[in-house]
Amino acid sequence: MLSVRLRSLAKINLDLRVLHKRSDGFHELRTIFQTVSLADTLHIDFVRSRTSRIAIRSNPEIPDNLILSAADAVLSALGVRARVAFDLVKRIPMGGGLGGGSSNAAAVLLALPALAGIPLPLAQLLEIACSLGSDVPFFLLGGAAVGLGRGTELYPLPDRPSLPGILVCPDLHLSTPDAYRRLARKLTDGPYSPTMNRFQSAAWQIGERGEGGGHSVNDFETIVFRDHPHLESIKETLQSLGACPALMSGSGSTIFGVFDSRLRRDRALARLRREALHNDPGRTKIYPVVLVNRRQYRSLWRRQLPLEVQGKGWPPHARFAK
Numbered sequence: 001m002l003s004v005r006l007r008s009l010a011k012i013n014l015d016l017r018v019l020h021k022r023s024d025g026f027h028e029l030r031t032i033f034q035t036v037s038l039a040d041t042l043h044i045d046f047v048r049s050r051t052s053r054i055a056i057r058s059n060p061e062i063p064d065n066l067i068l069s070a071a072d073a074v075l076s077a078l079g080v081r082a083r084v085a086f087d088l089v090k091r092i093p094m095g096g097g098l099g100g101g102s103s104n105a106a107a108v109l110l111a112l113p114a115l116a117g118i119p120l121p122l123a124q125l126l127e128i129a130c131s132l133g134s135d136v137p138f139f140l141l142g143g144a145a146v147g148l149g150r151g152t153e154l155y156p157l158p159d160r161p162s163l164p165g166i167l168v169c170p171d172l173h174l175s176t177p178d179a180y181r182r183l184a185r186k187l188t189d190g191p192y193s194p195t196m197n198r199f200q201s202a203a204w205q206i207g208e209r210g211e212g213g214g215h216s217v218n219d220f221e222t223i224v225f226r227d228h229p230h231l232e233s234i235k236e237t238l239q240s241l242g243a244c245p246a247l248m249s250g251s252g253s254t255i256f257g258v259f260d261s262r263l264r265r266d267r268a269l270a271r272l273r274r275e276a277l278h279n280d281p282g283r284t285k286i287y288p289v290v291l292v293n294r295r296q297y298r299s300l301w302r303r304q305l306p307l308e309v310q311g312k313g314w315p316p317h318a319r320f321a322k
């Protein structure tokens with residue numbers, strides 16, 4: 001039996017624009033994904049066997065856990081039968097716009113080929129990831145990336161030094177399909193040039209400085225803040241404490257802030273914790289994080305797959321892989 005223990009990282013969206021509704025029911029996006037250091041822990045026991053059995057020993061209450069579909073899909077692609085058992089320790093809040101479930105699924109897609117000793121090409125892993133969810137492909141790559149289309153067409157942004165940040169996660173689970181519905185985007189392809197130009201401007205800033213500063217936008221904020229004005233207050237507090245940008249992640253409810261120094265971040269953290277203790281004991285979770293660039297993401301993966309690799313190839317392959 002082979003065992004691994006993996007950290008499955010969260011993401012934030014440094015920018016998120018929702019264009020039109022597409023004929024396949026999804027929306028056309030322009031977004032910038034960024035991995036951050038908040039992580040779930042996923043333990044995997046793997047043994048080849050005559051019949052496949054895939055089970056999650058902990059957290060069985062998560063409905064439609066993507067881990068199971070990911071394991072099933074990757075074992076069929078590998079042509080391997082195995083008993084696979086998962087233990088999942090959740091830290092990334094669910095329904096918080098941080099991509100926790102998608103990250104867990106991508107972790108399975110990266111780990112099982114290494115455990116089976118059979119490499120799968122990135123293009124094949126990306127195809128499986130797309131079939132699991134719009135945010136899953138990004139977690140095969142990590143760092144900062146521009147996401148187009150459904151969010152599954154990804155292009156890397158240059159690695160920047162890791163900036164410190166804060167995630168403020170209210171005890172509020174928001175439904176992504178619901179958020180898209182409420183945006184009420186039309187099926188037609190509109191005249192987007194102002195939006196696209198503003199998005200490009202933010203993408204260039206993020207590529208050059210690691211954050212989009214005042215140019216970052218999340219189109220979901222308007223509708224989510226209308227129903228939950230305290231989320232807008234969190235954003236304003238983060239801004240007043242020096243976060244640039246302070247923005248909602250995905251379709252909410254997490255609000256994050258990026259800071260230009262640890263000192264400024266730590267001061268803001270202390271202030272937010274004092275306020276949360278006073279106004280909202282125990283209900284809002286506040287996490288200090290760092291933005292994790294692609295080099296760090298990949299070296300984390302190489303460290304946590306002990307079976308792996310010669311060379312710097314990506315995705316990581318087991319040493320004994322053919």
Ligand code: C5P
Pocket residue numbers: 025026027028029132133134135149150151176177180
């Ligand atoms: O792909 P995923 O399962 O994460 O998407 C969840 C839901 O979010 C979809 O069923 C769809 O309603 C909405 N969605 C969308 N456009 C996207 C991504 C997600 O409309 N680009």
